[in-house]
Amino acid sequence: MRALALVRAARTRPAPDRRRALGLLSRTVRTRSGPDEAARDAADLAWSKPEPQPEAMTKVADRVEGAE
Numbered sequence: 544m545r546a547l548a549l550v551r552a553a554r555t556r557p558a559p560d561r562r563r564a565l566g567l568l569s570r571t572v573r574t575r576s577g578p579d580e581a582a583r584d585a586a587d588l589a590w591s592k593p594e595p596q597p598e599a600m601t602k603v604a605d606r607v608e609g610a611e
Contacts, residue, residue: 546571550585550604558594565589565600572607581607 546568553564569585585603588595 544571547604547607550600554597554600561595561600562589565595565603568607
């Protein structure tokens with residue numbers, strides 16, 4: 544899934560890129576499988592304060608990948 548690859552690549556990018564990648568992942572997961580906890584987690588992390596940290600992004604990506 545392209546959105547998942549973007550989240551993994553964005554871990555080393557500036558916060559706005561990390562937020563956009565997580566937002567896209569959330570929308571993609573929600574579209575593919577209906578609303579679920581992984582999509583909600585990605586959306587919550589995308590707009591969290593402080594900015595999304597790479598470790599948290601990895602956890603969300605791994606979770607989505609495991610659910611596929």
